[in-house]
Amino acid sequence: MYSFHLTTRILINQNKIDMGLFNFLLRGNTSLDPAKTKKGIPWISDANWKDLELLQTLDNRFKNFNAELVENEKLWRDW
Secondary structure: OOOHHHHHHHHOOOOOHHHHHHHHHHHHHOOOOOOOOOOOOOOOOOOHHHHHHHHHHHHHHOOHHHHHOOOOOOOOHHO
């Protein structure tokens, strides 16, 4: 744990860590608001669906993640 903390502090000071993504990694979606979209997969918890909604807004690489997850549900479930 100490190594993780030390490394992340160094990278934060060098502006090499996106703080929005880093906070998401540590905390997930802490909003008290319900999910904005209907959960498209029954085996994902409501909290995880809400986390995925937030993740889509933090980085363009994840902007279509929920739609792709629903499209490829069987592959994700099998994985």
